[in-house]
Amino acid sequence: MRTPAELDDVDALVLPGGESTTMSRLLQVFGLEAPLRERLAGGMPTLSTCAGLILMSREVLDGRPDQIALGILDVSVRRNGYGRQVESFEADIPVVPLGVAPFRAVFIRAPLIEQAGADAEVIASFGSNPVAVAQGPHIGLCFHPEMTDDSRLHQLFLDRAAAALEVSAA
Ligand code: GLN
Numbered sequence: 001m002r003t004p005a006e007l008d009d010v011d012a013l014v015l016p017g018g019e020s021t022t023m024s025r026l027l028q029v030f031g032l033e034a035p036l037r038e039r040l041a042g043g044m045p046t047l048s049t050c051a052g053l054i055l056m057s058r059e060v061l062d063g064r065p066d067q068i069a070l071g072i073l074d075v076s077v078r079r080n081g082y083g084r085q086v087e088s089f090e091a092d093i094p095v096v097p098l099g100v101a102p103f104r105a106v107f108i109r110a111p112l113i114e115q116a117g118a119d120a121e122v123i124a125s126f127g128s129n130p131v132a133v134a135q136g137p138h139i140g141l142c143f144h145p146e147m148t149d150d151s152r153l154h155q156l157f158l159d160r161a162a163a164a165l166e167v168s169a170a
Contacts, residue, residue, distance in 0.1 A: 004035040012045040012137075012161040015052025017108065017144050020060070020079065023051055024068040033068060040072050043168050045137035045161035047154070053140040054079060054111050061114065073140045074117035075133060081112020082142075093143075095124040095132055098152050105131065105143035113142060137164035 001007055015023075027033045040046070048056040059076040060069045082089070088109060092102040103124070113130040116122050120140075124132035131142040132153075137160060145153040 002030055002032075004031060007032065007035050007039060010039075010044070011165060012157075013039075013047075014157075015046055015048040015055055016146075017050035017052060020051040020054035020111075021064045021067050023055060024064075024066075027055075027068060037070065040070060043137060043164065045157070045164050046072070047139050047141075047157040047161075048073070049141045049144055049146075050108065050110055053077065053142060056138065056140055057111075058117070072138060073133060073135055074119035075113050075130070075140065076115040076117075077111040077142075078114050079111055080109050081114070082107055082110045085109050091126055093124050093126055093131065095153065097123055097134070097156055103145070103150060103153065104148045105141075105145075106147040107131075107143045110142045134160070137161060 001010055027036065054060055054077055055068060056070050056073045057075045057077045058069060058071050060067060061078040063079050088107055090104060090106050093105045095103045116130045116133055120133040120135045122130040123134050133140045139157050
């Protein structure tokens with residue numbers, strides 16, 4: 001999805017990992033920031049992971065001063081809060097809506113959620129920090145769910161997105 005016209009064709013959006021400062025810049029260069037904000041205000045469901053979560057958050061710490069925080073997820077995140085690339089790690093983490101079988105979470109230069117506000121439901125934590133939140137039609141993850149064969153979080157997103165879109169179509 002690179003242009004405002006392509007955004008029009010999308011019902012729900014995955015904001016993937018990558019580099020949030022670059023993604024932020026590209027949103028501006030391609031004229032996507034305003035249309036994206038508009039769609040988000042209209043309730044478009046999202047799954048955001050890692051750099052995507054940073055873009056979706058209310059507050060970005062240790063970011064570039066001009067980087068976009070879309071302010072949808074009620075979280076304050078610290079970029080690279082788990083350390084540098086070499087400090088990337090994996091952990092088996094229980095995720096509340098997924099039941100007892102833990103999720104293998106792959107953290108790659110991951111953002112640290114320092115604070116989750118009342119609007120963000122924490123659905124998984126690692127140590128004392130949230131690593132997954134759900135908020136209305138949105139799911140935000142500090143880790144990369146696409147790095148394993150476990151598709152439960154993608155399915156959860158699809159289920160929640162479908163439910164949200166059904167309600168808004170009704
Ligand atoms: N550290 C990256 C950033 O600030 C995120 C890393 C990732 O998406 N795996 O955007």
